[in-house]
Amino acid sequence: SQQGEEDPQALSIQEGENATMNCSYKTSINNLQWYRQNSGRGLVHLILIRSNEREKHSGRLRVTLDTSKKSSSLLITASRAADTASYFCATVTPDSWGKLQFGAGTQVVVTP
């Protein structure tokens, strides 16, 4: 089974609203990363949070990490139509030698 699992699987919101998606994982991690994939494109790295960090910001993105609950959340504030994409969390574990283990993704649709 996958290390990271996103919730919800799909999310539909209107422009200007906030979008929140969650990622749960099973084993201890070195870091957790979030990626975005626009339709027909490759994945683009958004943000990385290390296991000793609890929160990080990047522009309109806010990521939290709760290692006790083995979960992370990605918040996109003031969403735009251009934020329409699939969002994936990926974990790096101590024994993974750099391999990223991806979840199934959350498909976000932002309507104007």
Added chain:
Amino acid sequence: DAGVIQSPRHEVTEMGQEVTLRCKPISGHDYLFWYRQTMMRGLELLIYFNNNVPIDDSGMPEDRFSAKMPNASFSTLKIQPSEPRDSAVYFCASSFGVLTIGEQFFGPGTRLTVL
């Protein structure tokens, strides 16, 4: 830098034919990853290289798949013979420094259709 370059972008072939996918990583990156993405199985890591040496090929589905990295700027993923169930989008990604792992940079992918 142009980013990770993959070719071809689209490939349509018939069952039984050999398929070769190509990847040029970002200059200076020492890790290269091959992924496959399908609706059913999501994103799967097939194999990855460090300094041109294969480190983990446990994700390669079967012997029909092979990957090489003859130098730091080029890698190939070959499927021989191809089957319809190999239809997927294949991504190449590169990164620098695994133990202090940062982001992976993905190419645009090759969409493979095997008829």
